[in-house]
Amino acid sequence: MARTPISFTLNGSTADLFVEGGENLLDALRRGLGDLTPKYGCGQGACGTCTVLIDGRPQLSCLTLAEAVAGRSVETAASLAEGPDLHPLQDAFMEGFAAQCGYCTPGMLMAAKALLAENPTPTREEVAEGIAGNICRCTGYEPIIDAILAAAERMRGRAA
Ligand code: FES
Numbered sequence: 491m492a493r494t495p496i497s498f499t500l501n502g503s504t505a506d507l508f509v510e511g512g513e514n515l516l517d518a519l520r521r522g523l524g525d526l527t528p529k530y531g532c533g534q535g536a537c538g539t540c541t542v543l544i545d546g547r548p549q550l551s552c553l554t555l556a557e558a559v560a561g562r563s564v565e566t567a568a569s570l571a572e573g574p575d576l577h578p579l580q581d582a583f584m585e586g587f588a589a590q591c592g593y594c595t596p597g598m599l600m601a602a603k604a605l606l607a608e609n610p611t612p613t614r615e616e617v618a619e620g621i622a623g624n625i626c627r628c629t630g631y632e633p634i635i636d637a638i639l640a641a642a643e644r645m646r647g648r649a650a
Pocket residue numbers: 529530531532533534535536537538539540541550551552553
């Protein structure tokens with residue numbers, strides 16, 4: 491099958507690779523580029539664990555053609571920590587026991603990052619709405635919502 495060269499920005503660096511016709515972004519990231527943070531859950535757009543940011547907006551990488559991100563900016567959960575310093579969302583998830591098995595966590599973190607970029611002072615309901623496309627089978631969601639609210643507060647403090 492013909493392979494197409496594409497180039498895009500992944501977590502701030504240029505990524506160049508060949509993709510198969512019809513290959514989705516999740517496979518390109520995991521198999522092509524070795525970024526294992528976006529997870530394969532359903533492969534059908536129903537679970538959200540493959541969520542990445544494309545030009546800052548949350549998108550399901552399992553439903554995104556890899557070729558469609560040529561020239562665009564993609565962020566995965568691998569971009570969150572800066573060296574040994576975790577992102578405030580990661581700190582809050584860890585401190586609030588918002589990750590149990592952790593399979594949903596990368597997608598939750600990216601959905602939360604996009605939400606807080608757009609709305610730094612979300613209500614509990616807005617957080618719940620922001621992660622409505624992300625399924626968690628372990629936590630019952632409350633610790634995740636608490637963690638996102640705690641991170642929002644911490645990030646507002648840093649920005650002040
Ligand atoms: S793997 Fe993409 S939505 Fe489930």
